[in-house]
Amino acid sequence: MNTYFDIILRSISVYFFMIIALRVFGKKELSQLNTADVILILLISNAVQNAMVGSNTSLLGGLAAAAVLFFINFLLKKLMYKYPKFNNYIQEKPEILIHNGTLDFKSLSKLNITSDELKEAMREHGVENFVDVKLAILEIDGNISIISGENNLKQTQYKRRLRRKKIIT
Template sequence: MNPYIDIVLRSIAVYFFMIAALRIFGKKEISQLNTADVILILLISNSVQNAMVGNNSSLTGGLVAALILFILNYLLKKIMFTSKFFRQLIQSKPEILIHNGKIEFSSLSRLGITSDEMQEAMREHGIEYYKDVKLAMLEIDGNISIISGNENIKQTHHKRKVHKNLGTINS
């Protein structure tokens, strides 16, 4: 078999494995990266590199693998945009965490969100008490959106990002 066809097939297999793994292990993990998560991502990328390129450590082999990953990502986004079935297969739905001040303990437990993480998200949105939360949702991108019932509280959107020193910052 042509070595570059081999790289293409290996890259496709690794890409879909990673999509499935992220789907199985949950969306919360994507947006709330801590130091251990960043290390895990770096180690995974290093471990699957050989699975994609095999013994081919040439520049061309690496570029072919990277090109295939970009193409697959582009195609997957296009398919998800046009197909509800594939969108539901790849992405999970938003989940209600708090509704009218009432905590959805079963959702928090199933999603692995601790009370400390929920309180942190509330503080990031300027809310101190659960009773002040009109709606809290775990969005499809893994972020927690919160709407308060109080018009005096400024609604903000905070997304957690990984900073260069491997810590998290809020923006």
């Protein structure tokens, strides 16, 4: 079999293995990385590098594997955008962690989110107590969004521009 065709098949296999592994282990793994997470990523990249290029350690072999990964990622994002059902299969939905100051212990347990992690996210958003949280959501990218019950919520410039466009149309 052609060496580069072999690299393409191996790279596609590794890519989809990683997609499935992240889906199984959850979106929490995508959020802020600690030391163990960084070590895991480095070890995984080292382990799968050989699985993708095999014995071909040439520059062209590495570039072929990288090109396949970029192409597969591009194609997957296009498919996720075009087909919402496919997107739902690949990506998990956001999960509500706190609603009107009440913690959803079932979701927290299912997602393995500790109270310390939740408190850290609250502190990052300037909220001290659980009762002050109107809504806390684990987003699809693994970050925790916090909306407090305060009237003086801050908005980003991006959200303001979107609102103006909606009002005009």
